[in-house]
Amino acid sequence: MDKIHKKTNSMKIKQLTIILTILIGPFLIAQEQLRIEYELTEPEENFKYSDLPNALDIKVPKRYYELILNKDESIWKSFEKVDNNQNDGTVGRVTFFSPYGDIYKNVKEKVKMFEANLNSKKYIVKDSLQEINWKIMQESKEILNIQVNKAIYINKEKGIELIAWYAPKLNFKNGPDEYWNLPGLILEIENLTYFDDNSKMYQTYTATKIETLPQNKKIIKPTKGTIITQKELDKILEENFDKMKEMEGEGVDKD
Structure with missing residues (x-):
């Protein structure tokens, strides 16, 4: 028996x-290969400056991005999406242009790469991924019916605060833009920047869709341009800014 x-x-x-x-x-x-759509939302206060008329209404359109990734690699890019609320007769409208291309990340090798078009020259910015010293919190919630846990990073010296929500069940150490290095895919992140005049600016990326992809879809690195580091890019941007200030100064009539 x-x-x-x-x-x-x-x-x-x-x-x-x-x-x-x-x-x-x-x-x-x-989970070996996913595509996640994110929506970037920004408050109107991010684009209001003291030299603009107070009566001017600012309309900030939502922006949309996709993250295509496998266990080690990812590509982050923007894409167009129809927003029926954008043609509402608002007086002022923010438009966006970036000289930078898609962001490639390899979390295994801890490398990032992206194309940049500056001064009629093409560059590939290649550098190490920034290590973020996340602090795991006890709070959790759901995004797209997936449980996500909270993590924060605060750097008072630089005036930066990050609030991330990651999904442990989606076992990728990756996330939107250049964010990464949590024990699960980041489905939402809020980036707050504080300035000396007590003002602040913040952005929020939130996942709105997750889908699987064929495993043979290749993630391609940027290939066109002269390879430089992030530090070298910052130097080029600083030189461009100084030239712009100099040209503005020369354009002012001196009586």
Whole structure:
């Protein structure tokens, strides 16, 4: 009788193992390559300056991005999406232009790369991914019906505060833009920057869609341009800024 019970239990365990493999297997495989859509929202206060008329209404359109990733690599890029609320007769409208291309990240090698077009020259900015010393918190919530946990990073000296929500069940150390290095995919992050005049600026990236991709979809690194570091890029930008100030100064009439 004991042998029959043992045999029956063994069969049940085997059947349960097969069922779990069928149910869990595709989910694990599906995580090998994902595409996540993010929505970037910014308050109007980010774009209001003291030299603008107070009566001018500012309309900040939402921006949309996608993150395509596998276990080690990812590409971050913007994409167009119809927003029916953008043609509402608002007086002032913010438009965006960036000289930078898509952001490639390799979290295994801790490398980032992106293209930059400056001074009619093409560059590839290649540098190390910034290590963020996250502090894991106890709070959790749901995004797209997925549990996410909270993590924060605060640098008072630079006036930076990051609030991230990551999904431990999506086992990728990656996230939107250049954010990464949490034990799960970052589905939402808020970036607050504080200035000396007590003003602040903040942006929020929130995931709005997750889908699986064929595993043979290749993530391509930037290839066109002279390779420089982030420090060298910052120097070029600083020189450009100084030239602009100099040209503005020369354009002022001196009586």
